[in-house]
Amino acid sequence: MSGHTVPADFSGHMLDLDEDEDLEVFSKKTSTLDGDGNLVPNSPSSLVNQYRLDEEEEEEEEQHANTIDLFITVDNPESHVTAIETFIMYRVLTKTTRSEFDCSEYEVRRRYQDFLWLRSRLEENHPTLIVHPLPEKFVMKSMVERFNDDFIETRRNALDRFLKKISEHPVLSFSEHLQVFLTEPELTSYKKQGPGFLSRMGDTVRGLANSVRGLKSRPDEFTHMQEYVEDFSNKICSLDKVTQRIIREQKEYLDELKQYGPTYTQWAGSEGDLAEPLKGVASCVEHCGKETEEQTQHLSEVLVPVLHEYVLCAETLRGVMRRRDNLQAEFEAKNEALVSRKTDQESTLTLMSLYSPSA
Amino acid sequence: MMADSGSSEVAVIGNTDLTSSESENNTMNTMVEKETALLRRIEISVPEAEKRTGKNTVNMQEIYTVYLIETRPTETVIEGDTSAAPDSLWRRYSEFELLRMYLLVTYPYIVIPPLPEKRAEFVWHKLSADNLDPDFVERRRVGLENFLLRVASHHILADDEIFFRFLTEEKRWKEEVLVTGFQDKADSRLKSLSAMFRVKNPDKQFTELKHYSEELNTAISQLLRVRARVADRLYGVYKVHGNYGRVFSEWSAIENEMGDGLQSAGHHMDTYAASIDDILEEEEHYADQLKEYLFYTDAVRSVCRKHELIQYELEMAVQDLANKKQQKEELTSGTVRIFSLKGMTSKLFGQESQEQRESRLAALQQSIEDGEDAVMEKNKECRVFLQTAWKDIERFKEQKDKDLRDALISYAIMQISMCKKGIQVWSNAKECFNKM
Numbered sequence: 001m002s003g004h005t006v007p008a009d010f011s012g013h014m015l016d017l018d019e020d021e022d023l024e025v026f027s028k029k030t031s032t033l034d035g036d037g038n039l040v041p042n043s044p045s046s047l048v049n050q051y052r053l054d055e056e057e058e059e060e061e062e063q064h065a066n067t068i069d070l071f072i073t074v075d076n077p078e079s080h081v082t083a084i085e086t087f088i089m090y091r092v093l094t095k096t097t098r099s100e101f102d103c104s105e106y107e108v109r110r111r112y113q114d115f116l117w118l119r120s121r122l123e124e125n126h127p128t129l130i131v132h133p134l135p136e137k138f139v140m141k142s143m144v145e146r147f148n149d150d151f152i153e154t155r156r157n158a159l160d161r162f163l164k165k166i167s168e169h170p171v172l173s174f175s176e177h178l179q180v181f182l183t184e185p186e187l188t189s190y191k192k193q194g195p196g197f198l199s200r201m202g203d204t205v206r207g208l209a210n211s212v213r214g215l216k217s218r219p220d221e222f223t224h225m226q227e228y229v230e231d232f233s234n235k236i237c238s239l240d241k242v243t244q245r246i247i248r249e250q251k252e253y254l255d256e257l258k259q260y261g262p263t264y265t266q267w268a269g270s271e272g273d274l275a276e277p278l279k280g281v282a283s284c285v286e287h288c289g290k291e292t293e294e295q296t297q298h299l300s301e302v303l304v305p306v307l308h309e310y311v312l313c314a315e316t317l318r319g320v321m322r323r324r325d326n327l328q329a330e331f332e333a334k335n336e337a338l339v340s341r342k343t344d345q346e347s348t349l350t351l352m353s354l355y356s357p358s359a
Numbered sequence: 360m361m362a363d364s365g366s367s368e369v370a371v372i373g374n375t376d377l378t379s380s381e382s383e384n385n386t387m388n389t390m391v392e393k394e395t396a397l398l399r400r401i402e403i404s405v406p407e408a409e410k411r412t413g414k415n416t417v418n419m420q421e422i423y424t425v426y427l428i429e430t431r432p433t434e435t436v437i438e439g440d441t442s443a444a445p446d447s448l449w450r451r452y453s454e455f456e457l458l459r460m461y462l463l464v465t466y467p468y469i470v471i472p473p474l475p476e477k478r479a480e481f482v483w484h485k486l487s488a489d490n491l492d493p494d495f496v497e498r499r500r501v502g503l504e505n506f507l508l509r510v511a512s513h514h515i516l517a518d519d520e521i522f523f524r525f526l527t528e529e530k531r532w533k534e535e536v537l538v539t540g541f542q543d544k545a546d547s548r549l550k551s552l553s554a555m556f557r558v559k560n561p562d563k564q565f566t567e568l569k570h571y572s573e574e575l576n577t578a579i580s581q582l583l584r585v586r587a588r589v590a591d592r593l594y595g596v597y598k599v600h601g602n603y604g605r606v607f608s609e610w611s612a613i614e615n616e617m618g619d620g621l622q623s624a625g626h627h628m629d630t631y632a633a634s635i636d637d638i639l640e641e642e643e644h645y646a647d648q649l650k651e652y653l654f655y656t657d658a659v660r661s662v663c664r665k666h667e668l669i670q671y672e673l674e675m676a677v678q679d680l681a682n683k684k685q686q687k688e689e690l691t692s693g694t695v696r697i698f699s700l701k702g703m704t705s706k707l708f709g710q711e712s713q714e715q716r717e718s719r720l721a722a723l724q725q726s727i728e729d730g731e732d733a734v735m736e737k738n739k740e741c742r743v744f745l746q747t748a749w750k751d752i753e754r755f756k757e758q759k760d761k762d763l764r765d766a767l768i769s770y771a772i773m774q775i776s777m778c779k780k781g782i783q784v785w786s787n788a789k790e791c792f793n794k795m
Contacts, residue, residue, distance in 0.1 A: 235613070252595070256588045256592050263578065269574075270575060274760055281770075
């Protein structure tokens with residue numbers, strides 16, 4: 001592998017490899033045709049180009065608005081009770097002008113598990129792509145009630161963002177699984193197909209084994225990317241933690257502030273002329289308290305989920321990097337096996353020619 | 360200080376931006392001095408504090424702080440007198456305490472201004488409770504200056520000779536104050552306590568005043584306690600934002616397009632986190648203003664106690680006189696209604712002679728006359744005390760209302776300034792984020 005110095009910004013830089021053409025992941029070609037007959041970008045550098053940051057997306061949205069042909073929303077969470085369990089169903093509304101779809105509008109009801117299914121199929125079928133993460137499952141330690149309104153709303157928001165991101169992805173949005181997800185009234189029959197969960201398990205196990213063994217050498221481009229992903233992941237996790245700490249501190253501050261105002265009111269009770277100013281201060285303190293409470297709420301409801309999402313994105317990125325490493329390791333192992341077999345074959349042939357009479 | 364417009368809803372306060380000199384002023388004295396003969400002649404200040412070492416009463420080495428008292432003649436005096444130079448001397452806190460005790464005993468009908476606290480109380484965790492801590496010393500310096508100015512502004516206290524000597528004679532003052540023998544005049548604790556419980560006709564106004572000062576004491580104590588806790592928490596919130604600064608800074612190193620924006624935003628977060636130290640330092644000044652009035656409540660209670668004592672003594676004198684008159688009546692009429700030793704012995708040993716009786720009567724008459732004089736004296740004392748004390752209390756109430764109102768206004772201005780600074784910092788950070 002060539003030692004290419006790659007700048008941190010990977011835009012437009014190609015990887016120079018003398019590999020077998022079979023292994024498309026490392027080919028010089030920037031894109032190949034996949035099973036659906038669509039153009040699939042293979043090198044991560046061109047992928048990074050296509051997976052843009054939110055800010056730039058906003059600018060392009062105006063251009064996009066005219067070209068958006070698939071628009072999805074998630075809303076209307078409702079409790080669904082069966083004999084065995086209770087869960088939340090969300091309404092998924094699709095509007096599209098694409099020819100692959102029979103109708104222009106669809107409405108289905110989906111639960112969190114269905115979203116998990118969709119994502120796992122997308123990841124399986126497109127292991128080189130970065131699939132936007134889903135909000136986490138219900139975590140005991142957060143002490144949030146499973147059907148707490150805030151929790152449901154936060155989740156709904158995240159699910160909505162998930163589908164919007166998928167719908168904007170040039171490759172993933174054309175996935176047949178996505179189409180099924182958006183259009184079929186009942187998903188259960190589709191969910192039974194395919195390797196699904198187990199194959200992902202195998203992926204992880206293999207991944208662990210390979211990281212222990214260590215790679216021979218990783219192309220610089222990916223090493224840089226790996227480092228960046230590690231650093232980014234650390235930073236975004238730190239931000240998440242700091243924000244949560246701030247929320248905690250502000251809540252404690254608020255508790256004390258709520259006791260502060262009344263001391264002025266109590267004092268005002270014994271005063272004559274001073275009573276008015278003192279009561280004024282008391283009401284100001286109360287006001288400040290309310291504002292602080294609102295602000296803390298906003299932090300919890302707006303900033304934390306976004307940070308959380310990017311923590312998960314970083315996780316996804318790491319997963320993709322691991323997969324790439326695994327594939328490279330597998331390739332190396334197979335290559336070694338091939339080389340040793342060829343050597344064996346040659347030595348066997350040589351031996352045979354030595355011991356058999358030449359015809 | 361800006362005064363509010365008096366509207367019922369929101370006080371319209373004009374310029375709320377504290378200039379650097381104004382915020383410096385906040386750590387200086389904000390007390391408005393009243394015109395007295397003394398203050399027309401001299402200006403008083405406590406501009407400096409210094410550490411000294413010396414031996415204490417048990418001959419151990421100790422470190423203590425002394426404060427410089429500076430007096431300089433005012434403009435009006437300087438004109439004619441070219442030799443007028445500022446005078447200065449150094450005093451310890453304990454000497455201030457001695458002076459105050461002298462004033463308390465000598466002018467029991469006056470609400471004597473309090474000294475700044477002996478030990479730091481109502482402390483939030485970052486603030487040191489150490490008496491040698493430079494911030495504490497600085498605040499005490501301001502408090503001592505405030506004390507001297509308050510005394511000098513009081514039309515009765517300002518004329519006191521011992522007070523003047525305190526300001527001008529470094530070495531001999533202590534001797535002179537002890538020579539006045541004020542310590543003997545001090546009422547014993549026991550006496551005033553028993554008076555409190557046994558007064559039969561307490562003055563209604565004074566009783567109300569006593570209740571008010573107790574309520575004020577409770578209210579301000581509670582306020583200061585909670586304020587300290589709020590300050591503590593607010594400190595925590597601001598400081599945690601410093602972590603944002605650190606993370607942004609580290610993060611900017613690995614980013615390309617976002618790098619500059621993150622770096623700048625990080626600096627703003629650091630600024631924000633650092634700003635809390637100044638904010639809370641200024642708030643301490645507000646707390647000190649409230650503390651002064653907290654300690655004033657003790658002075659008010661002293662006056663009430665003195666009144667109770669005098670009232671009690673009057674009642675005792677009246678009672679005593681009534682007893683004596685009763686005795687005289689019995690002696691002249693021959694009936695014994697009150698048990699007396701004389702009565703008993705005369706029963707046992709026979710009636711006394713006419714001579715004895717008459718001498719006893721004469722002695723009793725004298726005693727009664729003395730008693731009547733005593734009652735008159737005590738009555739007068741009581742009346743005078745009531746008058747002078749009540750006058751000073753009215754003065755005190757006016758002063759208190761004005762001072763506390765000013766303190767609240769400057770507290771509000773400080774809060775506004777703090778919020779404006781916060782808005783500035785976050786606007787700057789937002790700019791940085793927008794540019795990323």
